Amino acid sequence: MSQLPARIEIREEGPREGFQFERGPIATADKLRLIQALAGTGLKRIQTVSFVDPRRVPGMADAEMVCQGLRDVDGVAFGALWLNAKGFLRALVAPHLTIDGSVSVSASEVFGKRNQNRDREEDLAAAAALMALYAEHRVPFARATIMAAFGCNFQGEVPVAAVIDRIAAVLALAGGVGLAPPVISLADTMAWATPRRISAVVGAVRDKWPDLELSLHLHDTRGMAMVNAWEGMRLGVARFDAAIAGLGGCPFGKHAGAAGNICTEDLALLCAESGIETGLDLEALMACGRLAEEVVGHPLPGRAKQGGLLAV
Amino acid sequence: MSQLPARIEIREEGPREGFQFERGPIATADKLRLIQALAGTGLKRIQTVSFVDPRRVPGMADAEMVCQGLRDVDGVAFGALWLNAKGFLRALVAPHLTIDGSVSVSASEVFGKRNQNRDREEDLAAAAALMALYAEHRVPFARATIMAAFGCNFQGEVPVAAVIDRIAAVLALAGGVGLAPPVISLADTMAWATPRRISAVVGAVRDKWPDLELSLHLHDTRGMAMVNAWEGMRLGVARFDAAIAGLGGCPFGKHAGAAGNICTEDLALLCAESGIETGLDLEALMACGRLAEEVVGHPLPGRAKQGGLLAV
Numbered sequence: 001m002s003q004l005p006a007r008i009e010i011r012e013e014g015p016r017e018g019f020q021f022e023r024g025p026i027a028t029a030d031k032l033r034l035i036q037a038l039a040g041t042g043l044k045r046i047q048t049v050s051f052v053d054p055r056r057v058p059g060m061a062d063a064e065m066v067c068q069g070l071r072d073v074d075g076v077a078f079g080a081l082w083l084n085a086k087g088f089l090r091a092l093v094a095p096h097l098t099i100d101g102s103v104s105v106s107a108s109e110v111f112g113k114r115n116q117n118r119d120r121e122e123d124l125a126a127a128a129a130l131m132a133l134y135a136e137h138r139v140p141f142a143r144a145t146i147m148a149a150f151g152c153n154f155q156g157e158v159p160v161a162a163v164i165d166r167i168a169a170v171l172a173l174a175g176g177v178g179l180a181p182p183v184i185s186l187a188d189t190m191a192w193a194t195p196r197r198i199s200a201v202v203g204a205v206r207d208k209w210p211d212l213e214l215s216l217h218l219h220d221t222r223g224m225a226m227v228n229a230w231e232g233m234r235l236g237v238a239r240f241d242a243a244i245a246g247l248g249g250c251p252f253g254k255h256a257g258a259a260g261n262i263c264t265e266d267l268a269l270l271c272a273e274s275g276i277e278t279g280l281d282l283e284a285l286m287a288c289g290r291l292a293e294e295v296v297g298h299p300l301p302g303r304a305k306q307g308g309l310l311a312v
Numbered sequence: 313m314s315q316l317p318a319r320i321e322i323r324e325e326g327p328r329e330g331f332q333f334e335r336g337p338i339a340t341a342d343k344l345r346l347i348q349a350l351a352g353t354g355l356k357r358i359q360t361v362s363f364v365d366p367r368r369v370p371g372m373a374d375a376e377m378v379c380q381g382l383r384d385v386d387g388v389a390f391g392a393l394w395l396n397a398k399g400f401l402r403a404l405v406a407p408h409l410t411i412d413g414s415v416s417v418s419a420s421e422v423f424g425k426r427n428q429n430r431d432r433e434e435d436l437a438a439a440a441a442l443m444a445l446y447a448e449h450r451v452p453f454a455r456a457t458i459m460a461a462f463g464c465n466f467q468g469e470v471p472v473a474a475v476i477d478r479i480a481a482v483l484a485l486a487g488g489v490g491l492a493p494p495v496i497s498l499a500d501t502m503a504w505a506t507p508r509r510i511s512a513v514v515g516a517v518r519d520k521w522p523d524l525e526l527s528l529h530l531h532d533t534r535g536m537a538m539v540n541a542w543e544g545m546r547l548g549v550a551r552f553d554a555a556i557a558g559l560g561g562c563p564f565g566k567h568a569g570a571a572g573n574i575c576t577e578d579l580a581l582l583c584a585e586s587g588i589e590t591g592l593d594l595e596a597l598m599a600c601g602r603l604a605e606e607v608v609g610h611p612l613p614g615r616a617k618q619g620g621l622l623a624v
Contacts, residue, residue: 191619194585195542223538223578223615230507230539259619266535273506301615303535307503307571 005238007277009045010264011215012038013241014292015066016047016081017248017261019059022296028062030295032069037291038244039073041284043264047079048097051087067094083116084126088133100142101134102182103127105170107162108152111189115147128173141179144170145217149201151192158192160204167205167212183213183239188228191221191259195231202235215239218262220246220301225262226270233276242267244285245292245300263302265289269309282309317550319589321357322576323527324350325553326604327378328359328393329560329573331371334608340374342607344381349603350556351385353596355576359391360409363399375402382408395428396438400445412454413446414494415439417482419474420464423501427459440485453491456482457529461513463504470504472516479517479524495525495551500540503533503571507543514547527551530574532558532613537574538582545588554579556597557604557612575614577601581621594621 015035019026031048038046048070054061063080070078077098082088091097105123106112112123127144134141148155149163163186171181186201202214216232216239218225229240243261265285271278289305327347331338343360350358360382366373375392382390389410394400403409417435418424424435439456446453460467461475475498483493498513514526528544528551530537541552555573577597583590601617 194582196586220615221619222581223575223619224582226535226539227542227582230542263535269534270506270536270539274508299611301613303532303613307533307535 003236004233004274005236005276007279008233008238008240008271010043010267010278010280011239011241012043012046012244012264013217013261014038014243014245014247014264016050017243018292018296020050020052020057021248021259022059024297026059026295028065028069031062031066034244034288034291034295035066035078036071036073037284037288039076039078040281041288042278042280044075044279045077045079045098047081050081050083051090051094052081052083064090064094067096070096072096085129085133088130092137099139101130101139101179102141102143102145103130103170104145104147104187105166106147106189107158107166108148108155110154111148111152114154124169124173127170128177131173131177131179135177135179141174141182143183143185143215144174145185145187147187147189148192149186150188150194150197151190153190153192160201163201164204164208167209171209181209181212183215185215185217185239185241187217188219189217191219191224193218193228194224195227198228198231199235202232202237206235213239215241217241219248219259220262221259226266229262229267230270233271233274240267244302245289245305246302247292247296247300260301263289263304266302266304269304315548316545316586317548317588319591320545320550320552320583322355322579322590322592323391323551323553324355324358324556324576325529325573326350326555326557326559326576328362329555330604330608332362332364332369333560333571334371336609338371338607340377340381343374343378346556346600346603346607347378347390348383348385349596349600351383351388351390352593353600354590354592356387356591357389357391357410359393362393362395363402363406364393364395376406379406379408384408397441397445400442404449411451413442413451413491414453414455414457415442415482416457416459416499417478418459418501419470419478420460420467422466423460423464426466436481436485439482440489443485443489443491447489447491453486453494455495455497455527456486457497457499459499459501460504461498462500462506462509463502465502465504472512475513476516476520479521483521493521493524495527497527497529497551497553499529500531501529503531503536505530505540506536507539510540510543511547514544514549518547525551527553529553531560531571532574533571538578541574541579542582545583545586552579556614557601557617558614559604559608559612572613575601575616578614578616581616 049063242264246260246263361375554576558572558575
């Protein structure tokens, strides 16, 4: 286990992932209640909303209202997701957000078409357009997400070479407009990852770009999220997205069953008991996990919020 | 990953674990429906019932009726659990069972008192009495379970030395009556295991007894079962207990939340996608997972039964 990192950073995706995926309407005030509770757990980065088309993702129709309701917390960055210039410009004028530039491209062309109706070239062109905007607005280019990096419900296996190709294309585009390489988030959008696939993809990316910072975005649809995260940590990956209580899922991924992200508090507990620092308050996270269930009105898949801390 | 076994054996504990732990009464016919479905998945060993005091474990009051209803399946051994001579003698006369001798001792004395009302010496004396019966009845001594091998909700940390001490005591007793060393099942009865604890305990046992066959019995109460199983497999452990759909839990463990075993179909899926043979039919297992939910009348924690096989 020699490569286990001393510390990892968990980026909270629960509000963004969960409120896009849940079927029932969730009151803006309830979203804010969960977000502010999360801001008291030691999380440094909380993804709050997506600026996307409310006709496609009705749960995000109140994105501006959520931002208006945020209360700043010292040391906590509230973030947002957007996938095109229009979304970025909405985010730019929303209050209380930390605006870090990000792009998402799909390693599976078929999924790219389903998710954003973009083929490979259109996918890159959209990323390039966003990067140009980041350069123009002097917004740091923080993160590039490679979606479907471990497999795809529509295409099937995604070759490691396709992931490498997408990263290379993003890095070339970034260099072209004078932007430094961002964190590369390898997203298991449709829960195809296994330890073996994690090892293959992370290993290939590391071989080609030893200095790139990697992050993993994992879903637990098939029960593999924790074991995949562990494999990532064994390989030295020190950045993870996670969602409180295991909220979330991509609305366009054709998932069966619960499709949530790796559960923040379960991952934090694994780290705490493995000597890996997260800076998180586990008791406060467990309470947030239970609050998330109250807010969405049904049980959520995370285990530790009930199974609990070890206390004698 | 060099020690990953080429093949593991999964022993199904779902009926025994689940029917002891579920609150609602489950009809004998429904138990049998699930057991026979499991017998069609490639599982070679299915624990069906416990011969225990029905006043303490009401869900097992129909143990004899379940056995009478079993239909033999080629290549499948139906097993049972007992914790004392009375239970063993009930099992001996029940039809359709494969009678393998087993004993259970607790690495935590406090848990031993709660579970069986036995202190350390009484715990060993009960094991010795069973071994004498196995020798007398020419029943193979197949398995010794070390309960609470990774920690205890009552005692807290369980020192590795306590696990070693219990194994040494069992092996000495077995040798004393001419029985060969059994498989040692390290049971995470109260879900304290983490990869680090798995590594510490398995490593210490291996150091002392390189040739002992080890098995892991893991609970997912805190979301760690899969990562613990993976760590076990990385260390070369090739025997695992598991429960269909993640059924189960010890009635005397003071668990919060769902306390089920590692989920059979999730573990089998991890193995299938990691190149580790299980001999199991994944589609049939997923169907059994859904049947288990139907039989107990509520959702069960396993993920793959809904999240599904990868099919494009």
